[in-house]
Amino acid sequence: MVSAENSSLEYLRSLVNYDINSILYDDTLICSLTNNTDVGSFEVKVTKTNYGNLHDCIQVIANSQATIDGVACGTTVRAVVTRELVTVQQEHTEYVKLPNPITRIVDFISESTDYVITITNEEGKKKTTETKRIPKNEAQGLILEGANLILQRLMIQRNMPDKVTMLSLDSSSELSRNVYTSLGPQQVNINGKDIEAWGIQRQIFETKPNALPIAWQSFFSIDGHLISRYQVGSPIKMKTRNIPEAEQFDEYLPKPEIPKRELEWENDLELRSRFIDRRDELIDDYKSYIYQHPDINALLSDFLQSVLITKPENIIDYATEFFAPFNNQTADRSLFRFADEKIPVPKPNISLK
Known part of the structure; x- marks a missing residue:
């Protein structure tokens, strides 16, 4: 029995705390052949809805249609998905309008246990x-x-791992592996302009023996808009005609208000004891440092005396000039060349006898 990887399930659960408005937008791509002939379109519409008693669900409507060699074909998906990306209802229709039209409809309904x-x-x-x-x-x-289109938008917005292994339904509607692989950043040319895009490859592995997986490669703008998409092996490629504008979203989470707590530490014996201990510790530390550096008191005393005598208008500029000689990078050390020499004291000429 196939199953999703535990790390991927954990990643899926980590995505649930998102602003639902960040994925509510539409995408439109043009379908074209390798010779750049337009043959159809691919449209995705994502809106918020309710489903029975379930609120804040997401409705996804995706429609692709093309005409190749005069034959019309297309796919339509209508899905309702919870914000946890659980599909509660989906109708998936595929058709080819041949002389004998072919239509396949897969209805998916979530019941209590199945x-x-x-x-x-x-x-x-x-x-x-x-x-x-x-x-x-x-x-x-x-x-x-439907959930896949939402998941890929969230993967772009929320830092996708290199590989995510989930479950899906294969072409026979059997439970199968659904693997997402990051293709990393790439440049995509839109109307002659290269824009930065991020690629994701999705593979659904068939349960039939020796069947190749079905793979799609999609590229998104940084905010999750679909830029290009194609199914590996298909002659049709899909690409947007217009560079999508970055979505602007309001901040819906209110700023939390933390009530201010009045701290009467003076009446708290434990806090007051800690305060006194820390205060005495700092005083002892400062006194020890000053004792080991007696030049501090002399230097500050000289500066204060000079300020009181000079009374400068700009005390900052005056302090800069006063302490400039003590700067190793700018001071003229010649000022201190006699600092260590004894200064001779002249003898008086007047006799006291």
Whole structure:
């Protein structure tokens, strides 16, 4: 039985504390072939909604349509997802308008203990229906298409790890591994201008033997806008025509108010004792330092006496000039060349006898 990695589940849980408004925006890409011929479009709309008793859910509507060699095809996803990225309902429709139209619809519903999946296949007038149930305790970390579009936006905004392994449904609607790999920063050219983008590769591994995984590579702006996307092996590439503007969001978390606590430390015996001990410790330390450096008192006394005599208007400038000779980098040391010499005292000429 396949399962999500514990570290990936932990990462998924770490994403739940996000501002829901930060992922509520639309993206539009143009579908084109390798010869740059436009053949369709891909649109994603993300809004906030309620679902029954569940509030602050997210509704995702994604629609891609293209016409290749005169044949119209497309995919539509309508999903309701909780802010924890749990899908509560999704309808995934794929169609190809051939002479005998082919349509596949996968309805996904979350019930109390199980996920219920109803698969409807139509080919011309032939129609088949199949129902599957997956116990929820076996599908932790299940990320379907709608939740995937939200998850990738959050990965861009919230520092994605190099690799994240979740669960999804493969082409047969069987539970399978869903692996996200960081492609790192890349330059994407939009209308002749290179912009910084971050890439994510998503792979869904088929449960059928020897089947290759289905892989998509998507590139996003720094705030999570989808810039380009393509399915590996597909002739269609999707890219935006306009450089998305960075979303501006308000701060919804109010600044916490911490009540000021009146501290009457003088009446607290323990705090008062600590204060007195620390005060005496500092006084003893300062006295010891001054005792070991008696020149401090002499220097300060000289400066104070000079200030009182001179009475300068700018005490800062005066102090700069007064202490300049003591600066090793700027002082003229010749001023102190006789400092260690004895000064001769002249003898008086007047006799006291």
